[in-house]
Amino acid sequence: MATSPPKVPSPVDILLRRRRLRPIETLPWAIAVAVYFAFPTYLPLGTEILIMVLFALSLDLILGYAGIVTLGHAAFFGVGAYTAGILAANGWSEPTSGLVAAGLMAGIVGVVSGFIILRTHGVTLLMLTLAVVFMLHEAANKAGFITGGADGLQGMVVDPLFGAFRFDMFGRTAYLYALAVLFLAWLFARLLVHSPFGRSLTGIRENVTRMHAIGSPVHRRLVAIYAISAVLAGIAGGLLAQTTQAVALTVVTFERSGGILVMLILGGAGRLYGAFVGAPAFMLAQDTLAKSDPVYWLFWIGLMLVLVVMFARGGILGLVDAALHLARRLRR
Amino acid sequence: MSRPALETRELNKSFGALAVANNIDFRLEVGARHALIGPNGAGKTTFINLITGRLQPSSGRILLAGEDIAGLSQEARVKRGLGRTFQINTLFRGLSVLENVTLAIAERQGVAGGIFRVAGAYRRVAEEAYALLERLRIAEDALKPVRELPYGRQRLVEIAIALGLKPKVLLLDEPAAGVPTPESAIILDLVERLPAEIAVLIIEHDMDLVFRLAQRITVLVQGGVLVEGTPAEIAADARVREVYLGERRHD
Amino acid sequence: MTDMLSLSDICAGYGETVVLDGISLTLGDGDNLAVLGRNGVGKTTLLATVMGHTTLHAGSVVFAGRDIARSAIYKRALAGIGYVPQEREIFPSLSVEENLTVAAQRRPGRANAWTMARVFDLFPSLAARRRNMGNQLSGGEQQMLSIGRALMGNPSLLLLDEPLEGLAPVIIDALIAALHRLRQEDRLAIMLVEQHARLALEFAPRVLILDRGKAVWAGDSRALLDDPQKLAGLIGVAG
Amino acid sequence: KVGLILSYSGQGASIGDLMDKAVKLYIKQHEKDLPAGVKLEIIRRDDTGPNPEVARRLAQELITREKVDFLAGLIYTPNAMAVASLATEAKVPTIVMNAGTSVIVRRSPYIARVSFTMWQSAYPLGKWAAQQSGVKRAYTAVTDYGPGHDSEAAFTKAFTESGGQMVGSVRMPLQNPDFIPFLQRVKDEKPDVLFVFVPAGKVATALMKAYNDLGLAQAGIKLIGQGDIVPDEELPNMGDAPTGIVTVHHYSASADRPQNKAFVAAWKKEYGADSTPSFYSVASWDGMAAIFHTIKAQNGKLDADKTMALLKGWQNPDSPRGPITIDKDTRDIIQNEYIRRLERVNGKLTNVEFETIPQVKDPWVQFNPPQ
Amino acid sequence: MLYIISVGLSVTMGLMGFANLAHGVFAMAGGYVTVTLMKTAGMPFPLALLAAFAVVGLCSVVLERALYSRLYSAGELEQVLFTIGLIFMAIASAKFIWGPLPQGIDIPDYLQGRLDIGSRSFPVYRAFLIAVSLVIVLGLWLGIERTKFGAQVRAAVDNRQMAQSLGIHTRRLFTLTFALGSGLAALGGGLGAEILAINPSYAIEHLVYFLIVVAVGGLGSLRGPFVAALLLGVTDTAFKYLVPELGAFFIFVAMFGLLMWRPAGLFGRS
Numbered sequence A: 001m002a003t004s005p006p007k008v009p010s011p012v013d014i015l016l017r018r019r020r021l022r023p024i025e026t027l028p029w030a031i032a033v034a035v036y037f038a039f040p041t042y043l044p045l046g047t048e049i050l051i052m053v054l055f056a057l058s059l060d061l062i063l064g065y066a067g068i069v070t071l072g073h074a075a076f077f078g079v080g081a082y083t084a085g086i087l088a089a090n091g092w093s094e095p096t097s098g099l100v101a102a103g104l105m106a107g108i109v110g111v112v113s114g115f116i117i118l119r120t121h122g123v124t125l126l127m128l129t130l131a132v133v134f135m136l137h138e139a140a141n142k143a144g145f146i147t148g149g150a151d152g153l154q155g156m157v158v159d160p161l162f163g164a165f166r167f168d169m170f171g172r173t174a175y176l177y178a179l180a181v182l183f184l185a186w187l188f189a190r191l192l193v194h195s196p197f198g199r200s201l202t203g204i205r206e207n208v209t210r211m212h213a214i215g216s217p218v219h220r221r222l223v224a225i226y227a228i229s230a231v232l233a234g235i236a237g238g239l240l241a242q243t244t245q246a247v248a249l250t251v252v253t254f255e256r257s258g259g260i261l262v263m264l265i266l267g268g269a270g271r272l273y274g275a276f277v278g279a280p281a282f283m284l285a286q287d288t289l290a291k292s293d294p295v296y297w298l299f300w301i302g303l304m305l306v307l308v309v310m311f312a313r314g315g316i317l318g319l320v321d322a323a324l325h326l327a328r329r330l331r332r
Numbered sequence B: 001m002s003r004p005a006l007e008t009r010e011l012n013k014s015f016g017a018l019a020v021a022n023n024i025d026f027r028l029e030v031g032a033r034h035a036l037i038g039p040n041g042a043g044k045t046t047f048i049n050l051i052t053g054r055l056q057p058s059s060g061r062i063l064l065a066g067e068d069i070a071g072l073s074q075e076a077r078v079k080r081g082l083g084r085t086f087q088i089n090t091l092f093r094g095l096s097v098l099e100n101v102t103l104a105i106a107e108r109q110g111v112a113g114g115i116f117r118v119a120g121a122y123r124r125v126a127e128e129a130y131a132l133l134e135r136l137r138i139a140e141d142a143l144k145p146v147r148e149l150p151y152g153r154q155r156l157v158e159i160a161i162a163l164g165l166k167p168k169v170l171l172l173d174e175p176a177a178g179v180p181t182p183e184s185a186i187i188l189d190l191v192e193r194l195p196a197e198i199a200v201l202i203i204e205h206d207m208d209l210v211f212r213l214a215q216r217i218t219v220l221v222q223g224g225v226l227v228e229g230t231p232a233e234i235a236a237d238a239r240v241r242e243v244y245l246g247e248r249r250h251d
Numbered sequence C: 001m002t003d004m005l006s007l008s009d010i011c012a013g014y015g016e017t018v019v020l021d022g023i024s025l026t027l028g029d030g031d032n033l034a035v036l037g038r039n040g041v042g043k044t045t046l047l048a049t050v051m052g053h054t055t056l057h058a059g060s061v062v063f064a065g066r067d068i069a070r071s072a073i074y075k076r077a078l079a080g081i082g083y084v085p086q087e088r089e090i091f092p093s094l095s096v097e098e099n100l101t102v103a104a105q106r107r108p109g110r111a112n113a114w115t116m117a118r119v120f121d122l123f124p125s126l127a128a129r130r131r132n133m134g135n136q137l138s139g140g141e142q143q144m145l146s147i148g149r150a151l152m153g154n155p156s157l158l159l160l161d162e163p164l165e166g167l168a169p170v171i172i173d174a175l176i177a178a179l180h181r182l183r184q185e186d187r188l189a190i191m192l193v194e195q196h197a198r199l200a201l202e203f204a205p206r207v208l209i210l211d212r213g214k215a216v217w218a219g220d221s222r223a224l225l226d227d228p229q230k231l232a233g234l235i236g237v238a239g
Numbered sequence D: 001k002v003g004l005i006l007s008y009s010g011q012g013a014s015i016g017d018l019m020d021k022a023v024k025l026y027i028k029q030h031e032k033d034l035p036a037g038v039k040l041e042i043i044r045r046d047d048t049g050p051n052p053e054v055a056r057r058l059a060q061e062l063i064t065r066e067k068v069d070f071l072a073g074l075i076y077t078p079n080a081m082a083v084a085s086l087a088t089e090a091k092v093p094t095i096v097m098n099a100g101t102s103v104i105v106r107r108s109p110y111i112a113r114v115s116f117t118m119w120q121s122a123y124p125l126g127k128w129a130a131q132q133s134g135v136k137r138a139y140t141a142v143t144d145y146g147p148g149h150d151s152e153a154a155f156t157k158a159f160t161e162s163g164g165q166m167v168g169s170v171r172m173p174l175q176n177p178d179f180i181p182f183l184q185r186v187k188d189e190k191p192d193v194l195f196v197f198v199p200a201g202k203v204a205t206a207l208m209k210a211y212n213d214l215g216l217a218q219a220g221i222k223l224i225g226q227g228d229i230v231p232d233e234e235l236p237n238m239g240d241a242p243t244g245i246v247t248v249h250h251y252s253a254s255a256d257r258p259q260n261k262a263f264v265a266a267w268k269k270e271y272g273a274d275s276t277p278s279f280y281s282v283a284s285w286d287g288m289a290a291i292f293h294t295i296k297a298q299n300g301k302l303d304a305d306k307t308m309a310l311l312k313g314w315q316n317p318d319s320p321r322g323p324i325t326i327d328k329d330t331r332d333i334i335q336n337e338y339i340r341r342l343e344r345v346n347g348k349l350t351n352v353e354f355e356t357i358p359q360v361k362d363p364w365v366q367f368n369p370p371q
Numbered sequence E: 001m002l003y004i005i006s007v008g009l010s011v012t013m014g015l016m017g018f019a020n021l022a023h024g025v026f027a028m029a030g031g032y033v034t035v036t037l038m039k040t041a042g043m044p045f046p047l048a049l050l051a052a053f054a055v056v057g058l059c060s061v062v063l064e065r066a067l068y069s070r071l072y073s074a075g076e077l078e079q080v081l082f083t084i085g086l087i088f089m090a091i092a093s094a095k096f097i098w099g100p101l102p103q104g105i106d107i108p109d110y111l112q113g114r115l116d117i118g119s120r121s122f123p124v125y126r127a128f129l130i131a132v133s134l135v136i137v138l139g140l141w142l143g144i145e146r147t148k149f150g151a152q153v154r155a156a157v158d159n160r161q162m163a164q165s166l167g168i169h170t171r172r173l174f175t176l177t178f179a180l181g182s183g184l185a186a187l188g189g190g191l192g193a194e195i196l197a198i199n200p201s202y203a204i205e206h207l208v209y210f211l212i213v214v215a216v217g218g219l220g221s222l223r224g225p226f227v228a229a230l231l232l233g234v235t236d237t238a239f240k241y242l243v244p245e246l247g248a249f250f251i252f253v254a255m256f257g258l259l260m261w262r263p264a265g266l267f268g269r270s
């Protein structure tokens, strides 16, 4: 330490600088606020997109950073949605506390299932995550007396937010509510990925053997991030339940897990903003395509995915990176 | 003699029918510079894996500073002062050299699990890592991803990570393999200048290095200890010449 | 002595990075060349370029009379180039035997072709592990397997990237003896990259020394063996 | 403007297709009947399956952005339920064209249903089985989800009330069911009759195969159920399904009524001889008829409350399924239920109607009066 | 038939290390080809099956060359995204060509009926399927696990560049393997059309079951999926008979337990 780093900026500074906020990072928020004023009739879709961004963000924490490939993330989304929904259907109609409960329940499920299944890895882990979703799905189906089974949960009542803002038909309250929650989650996620904890997750993804050898409690770390991610996913599920006042079995399905995975990869996994790009891109494409061609829109979505993979490694953000790189080279 | 830094008693391990550790009784004294040699496949790497907990022994005891650690997890053993390098590079290939070392130091200092209020601590960790890189003369590559480094330099990163853990017992598995002579001189120099209380066990097939560095040498053959002695004794041993050294001259 | 391999003005690297800058050399039947140099000067890159693993920016690679600069990797191997990479690159999910069989190549007209039995003769400890998976081998065993695998292709040119690393001295002796025999009996051409300069110089009659991607010295090995000062100056080794 | 919410993709895609075709056909035939200057616009939305949150969002958008005058479609119960509160809040008349859980119509005064309820067919079947067909011991096997539970309850209630005896019941998973083990269980129990409900579609075919393969008919176990187990569009795939299966349903494509003959002929002309309309299509057809009725009656100037008033008590004697009425109290459908037997007519499997239970109201409502 | 489809998947996914979620598409295509040939061309069942195998195998060569081959080096995630995209396209295309209604096939008379074993009866067709699967498993096992071909494929997957350096023509090898895997899927799709009706969303509806069978059997193993399919089939049936209340739970609980017990699957290589 006696040797002061000679160059300016030193490598240490460069390493630490990544944590600082860059101006471009305010862009998503500016857009989100602009949408509120510019497209008042698109707010229900906007709300759902925000929720999916949150969900994708939670997935990114385990997939992009810790390298856990999962097809079971809908489990936590579903637990959150049902928790918030069941509370609201049984007299607990205050939304913020319902959301907290949704996150907590999902977190508990995350800890328990993570503790068991995170001993495995690769395809085996993938299948175990899948099994968790299916078991929860079946449980929700069987427990019809409290979840409403296949008919969906009935009779949710959600109070006005902070006792003042009603969830209106145009979805204004819902939109701002979701936006605020997403913002908080993003602050937290950002802090997390740049923290030593976040870096150690990357270490686990890069080389588990070495992580063990430097004395890292790998399993504990993985369970921790799995649970954190589950909490966020649960909150996303809770938001969906509260803003749409409906919960059905489709919240805990393999298809939902797959869908969110697709959105995240489409945006670019492991880059924190992949969620912010992928979810809107996918959902907007789906929405417009489904409107112009309600029967065969899947084809175009599929084509879009295939093209993205063919021409943009690392998702849309990967493409942006490559383009920036090229521009810089050309300027030189 | 005082209590050894590391000791194994009747350590056994087999893969199916193959016994790769056969009743190994071994002592590593505090501050020792000890070499472990033996033919390929004798079980040297396996021995290190047993000590660090990467493999579970079939039977036997492993004592670190007199305490049995056989039941502990790998990470608990590292926390008690066991550090190692790998024979085949085991690095975070996509991360920069600096980050590779930073990860290790963060674990040692106990800040690696933190999410909040760690900015200052993290800077200290990174600075320590950078200083270590300077000591190993690889600081100029600090921000390069490891995967782009030539093989020889990657070996140095291996060692940097192990040193970042400030171990009391350091286990080096062929640290100089693939490292050209000038760099292996750095390694030699570094090991020689480690604080005297650190015990070093080194596996090497480069006899020049072994004979210059080691105060004691253990020869392992087919999972069992053949002989143990001073370099001079080993060099003179006919059995060792036959199974391992061959007829070339070694000094 | 006909030219088996000739490189002229090679510029090669990884993607856009250029590592080798204008290397030329020729190698005849049974000709052995040691390639020496400091860490990171491009020795591995040179061998990899012959094999076709790098991006060739300029220059030609002629092997057995044909320009192979644009050939696919597998065609080069089929033409008779054997490669022992620095990091061994054993196939982890194949057993020792399978690692050898996938590489087997019959060459009509070759007198004493390499077979699995012959490889096991050379490295008896591999024979004992024939059913082990590639990832269940010790470091040295992997090195032996990598060499054995290259030999199974019965090549006429062998590219060895630090093949002695991690091998016990007795095995090194055996291997060097075997390589000597190959050179004499089969007229095998060898390019050998080694950190142990002395060993390499004793083995190969000719030597090429690289520094930062350029050839800085080429000639007779004896000249360097007899002049340690000069050797030290070129590759930074004392003695 | 009509916002049509159906499944065009996902598991319900084939249902959505059958319904959409009926809507198209109806408009094609009747567009000219609309009052001059009235232009009907259908805005289609894909809810991708039982996704209430999607259905709700789509409805929200249809209401706020497209300002539709009607919502229609709704294949799945949860979707219909999620839309209900919006219909109330925005006062948009909503025509449920499929979802069959009884309680839906109570969720909003702006909902009317033109399809059916589970009780409507299962309950009469239970009565008929116990009283007319002379069987005493019954077993039920239903798919384990809402409609299945409804059917099971309705049948069991009717059957036991009429003196029959239940010897067992089993619920089968919704996804990828393999019926063999369940039917084997039934076979071992040897009831006189087996009542089955599975969602209409290809699982029905799988069910028939299992019934055949296990030889339940030979073991003397009769198979009965609602129309869903022998859907008209699946009959060509059923191969040698056992004839004689008795089902109760409100519609059969092969019915002799002239209105139906005309409907089926128009359909085949439009969509090819291989295509057969089903009860899904008929509900959509009648739903469009209801919408047209209210448009004509108001001469194109639509008012939600007037529309609802017009719907209540609306009668249509010309539906392909026979005369239907929208109950003026419950806004639910009143229709004939037909008892049919599966037979081979000219080599083709056909549901032949042989008895009619006229003008059935949803029985569930009588047993569960609104609080 | 689950087995045959799954073993094809095991070939592409396990042997080739490609996360090919679109595998079911080939099975679906196989089913459609079989059905179409039988209905429109009146081809007999066995012949139609062979044709499905060939047609789909050939088509997959084109697909592999044009698209898949560029993705071997890409990350798992990209492969997932790509193959899901393919599934979507296939669903829409199938709906466009064959319509949304499921297609069934008429199996020939000699495969209908029941075998009576004591008091239980067993459909002939299922016995036939098991027999066909057995033949295939044996054939593949002899053809792949015991020959240089299989070792070469595995070598190429482990380390493509090194395999080429040994003179292995990896491109051709992959194309062949891929065609084999897809062809098997098609065969499975055709054979299974009787039990799993062919409809546009086939590929996605049954995906999970293929994955389960492969995972339980062990990736890259050929015997594995066979044993797994049989085992899961039998125990699943037994459980549904004994405790029908648990319904769909069982298969997942079974998989969960099995994978916790043996993470590499029954016959997996770790």
Ligand SMILES: Nc1ncnc2c1ncn2[C@@H]1O[C@H](COP(=O)(O)OP(=O)(O)OP(=O)(O)O)[C@@H](O)[C@H]1O
Pocket: B015, B018, B020, B038, B039, B040, B041, B042, B043, B044, B045, B046, B047, B087, C129, C132, C135, C136, C137, C138, C139, C140, C141, C166
């Ligand atoms: N997982 C395993 N299963 C079976 N045998 C194994 C396994 N791992 C290692 N072996 C065998 O155990 C023996 C000892 O291996 P080890 O790596 O300890 O040797 P080593 O002394 O370090 O040799 P080297 O000097 O070549 O590195 C080797 O012969 C190896 O083949």
Ligand SMILES: Nc1ncnc2c1ncn2[C@@H]1O[C@H](COP(=O)(O)OP(=O)(O)OP(=O)(O)O)[C@@H](O)[C@H]1O
Pocket: B147, B148, B149, B150, B151, B152, B153, B178, B180, C014, C017, C019, C037, C038, C039, C040, C041, C042, C043, C044, C045, C046, C086
């Ligand atoms: N994949 C790669 N991408 C970019 N640069 C690389 C890559 N591999 C090697 N290099 C760079 O190419 C240069 C030459 O490396 P090479 O491996 O050929 O050296 P070497 O002489 O074999 O070294 P060593 O003695 O360590 O084996 C080094 O500076 C290295 O950083």
Ligand SMILES: [Mg+2]
Pocket: B044, B045, B046, B087, B173, C138, C139, C140
């Ligand atoms: Mg070793």
Ligand SMILES: [Mg+2]
Pocket: B150, B151, C043, C044, C045, C086, C161
């Ligand atoms: Mg090198």
